[in-house]
Every structure is written in structure tokens, then in C-alpha cells.
Amino acid sequence: MDENQYIDQVLQGNVDSFSYFVNTYKNMVFSIAYRITNDENRAEEIAQETFIKAFKGLGNFNRQAKFSSWLYRICHNTAMSSVRQKKHKYLEINPDIEQDTFSENNDAINQLYREDQKELINKALKELSVNERLVITLFYLEEQSLDEINEITGLTIANIKVILHRSRRKLHTILKQLLSSEITTIS
Amino acid sequence: MIEKYSKDDPTYQILSKSGNPSPSDEFTVNVMEQIKIEAVKKQISYTPLINKNVWAIIIIVLLGITAAGFNLDFKTETFDMDNFMDSVFSLFPVIQVSSWVGISIILVFAAIVVNIVIENINIRKRRSAIPFF
Numbered sequence: 001m002d003e004n005q006y007i008d009q010v011l012q013g014n015v016d017s018f019s020y021f022v023n024t025y026k027n028m029v030f031s032i033a034y035r036i037t038n039d040e041n042r043a044e045e046i047a048q049e050t051f052i053k054a055f056k057g058l059g060n061f062n063r064q065a066k067f068s069s070w071l072y073r074i075c076h077n078t079a080m081s082s083v084r085q086k087k088h089k090y091l092e093i094n095p096d097i098e099q100d101t102f103s104e105n106n107d108a109i110n111q112l113y114r115e116d117q118k119e120l121i122n123k124a125l126k127e128l129s130v131n132e133r134l135v136i137t138l139f140y141l142e143e144q145s146l147d148e149i150n151e152i153t154g155l156t157i158a159n160i161k162v163i164l165h166r167s168r169r170k171l172h173t174i175l176k177q178l179l180s181s182e183i184t185t186i187s
Numbered sequence: 188m189i190e191k192y193s194k195d196d197p198t199y200q201i202l203s204k205s206g207n208p209s210p211s212d213e214f215t216v217n218v219m220e221q222i223k224i225e226a227v228k229k230q231i232s233y234t235p236l237i238n239k240n241v242w243a244i245i246i247i248v249l250l251g252i253t254a255a256g257f258n259l260d261f262k263t264e265t266f267d268m269d270n271f272m273d274s275v276f277s278l279f280p281v282i283q284v285s286s287w288v289g290i291s292i293i294l295v296f297a298a299i300v301v302n303i304v305i306e307n308i309n310i311r312k313r314r315s316a317i318p319f320f
Contacts (some may be wrong), residue, residue, distance in 0.1 A: 015219075015226045022215050030210040044210050051218045052225055106197040109204065121205040140192055140202045168198050175201065 003067050010058055015073060022051055028142060029075045035137045036079035036130050046082055050075040054164035069151040076134075076152050090092070103174045119155040135160055158173060241302050248291045 029050050032042035049164040053074050054061075061070055109117050125133050134153065139183035142153070149160050194197050237245075 013226075015223055018222055019215060022218050026214055026218075027207070030214070031208055034208040040208065043208070044214065047210055047214070048218050048221060052221055055222050056224060056229075085320050106200050109201055114204075117204045118206045121201060125205065136198070137202065138293050140196075140199045141205070141207065171198065171201075 004063060007058060007061065007063075007067070008036070012053070017079055018051075018055055021067070021071070025071055026051075028068070030072060031137070031142060032072055032075045032134065033079045035125075035134045037083055038126055038133075042082065043079075046075065046079045049078050053078065066151070069148060072152040073154075076154075080130070088170050105172050105179065108179045109175070120175070120178055124171055126165055128170055130168065131155070131163055135163045136167040136171065137153070137166055237299060237302055238306075241298055244298060245295055248295045251288070251291060 003021075006017050006020045006102050026047065030043055030047045033046035033050070034040060037046065050071065054071050057074075061067070102135070109120065112120065128136065131153070135149060135155070138149050138152065139146075146157050146160050149155070150157055153160070155163070194200075
């Protein structure tokens, strides 16, 4: 059964059919909300709100569009309006970094325990701006294309490329700083 | 600029170690509970028995009847209170209506009845579409 058939069923009153969409897209929706809010509880609330909004607006969904992109866009807008009130002061980063540092960081992170790796990388991700964190994770972790990122965030392709380039360099700069302080702490 | 990253890309390798966040185990159940509540809310939302268009017709016809009953001359430029009150009092003992006013009254009542019947049919249809929870 394709997605349009599930949509028809929901619109005809078979609400249970909507669980197909929840099960299929919950991880991605949660991930977008989490990358924007940096808070698991808030991300879960936003993910729930996203599905409820999608259910309410299902009758207006344009069948020519991709359901996932439409859903992710709802999630993005909901999460962005949620974080708009809460401003976070990000670190001032000078992203002038050698390309070799990328591999050096990777080697250094490989030396750490799995839990420490996770903590360190997430700490670094939190220091990126909302758009930087979202774009870099959508691209690398969620394997979204530039076009798909454009549909979700509303950012232009050119802007996404700039953000992607900047966020990679920033991430590695932050990781280098965090790794050097980690080494200092150990020694 | 990269359009698609390579698995050898150090950024990918680093980020893949960050772990993928996932919602709680009860997430689907919680969302579906909320969705079902929303579905019920949608079904029992208030819909007036007489819609705006019918109300507009009723008001227009009633104004027409009133004007005909008062035998108002719309060309009169001055308003005579005594004449107006006479018209009002003369309306109560015996109301004489012309055939077109009578037809208008019947049409108004017919419109109200048809509208109520249609709304009832729609409400029954919507109720039968609510799934059993």
C-alpha cells in the first residue's frame, strides 16, 4: 500500500492508519526537533505536535509533493518557533582550520571510549548555531540531499552550501579545542 | 563543494559516532492517543443548524414583510411619527398580507426546514464515520 492510500484511509475516518506515518517518520521528525532544540523533552513534544498538525492539515496536503518533506517542514517550523524565544550564546569561533585537522580529529576521537566520543561530539554540535547544526546533521546523518534540505528548511541551495562548509570547519575547530582540553585533563 | 559526502569523509565518520537520537518507546502510542482525541474533537465541533445564507434570506424576507405590512412609502422624505405608530398598531388587529408576502413566508419556512434536514443528515454521516475506539 502506498502513502496516498494511507492518506485516503485517514481522510475517510480510519484514524489508526495514521500510525503508519508516525512509525515511519518518528525518528527523523524527532531528530530534526532535537537538532534544533538541543533538548530531548522539548524535541519529543515538538515531534508530537508535528504529527498532530500533520493529521489536522492532511486534507490540505498537496499530493504532488513528497509527504516526508511536507512533514519535516512542519517539524522545522514548529521547532524554530519554539526556540525563537530562547536565545543561546554560541562560542566565537574562527573557522580557519587546516583540512588535515579533520582527519587528526577523527583519529583522536577514535582513541576515546564510545560514550566519551558521543558526549564530545554532541558537545561540539551544541556549539553550532541552529541552522549549522541542522544542516550538517541532515546532510551527514539523515542523508538528505541539498534539494531535500532546501524543502525542509526553506534555505536556498547556495545558502545551504555555505552553511555546510562553515559548519564543517566550525565543528572541527570546536572538536580540536575540546580534544586538547580532554588530553590536558587526562594528563 | 560536495553534493553527496563520501563514507571516508572525516566529518561523516565523526558525526556517525554521535549516536542517533530517538523518541521514547511510548511515542507512537502517545501520538495516536492525541490523534484520536483530535479526531473526536473534529467530529463534534459545533455546526449551526441554520447557516449564514439562510439567516440572510430570512432577514431580507422579514424586512420585506415588515415594509409591506407598514405600507411604507420609500419615496417619502420626511418621517411622520404618528403615521408610523398608526401603521404599527394597525398591523396587530388584522394582518392582511398580499399573496407574494404569503409565498415569501412559506418559502422562508421551507428553507429553514430543508436546511435543518440537510444539517441533520450531514451530522449523522459524520457520526457514522467516527471509528470505534
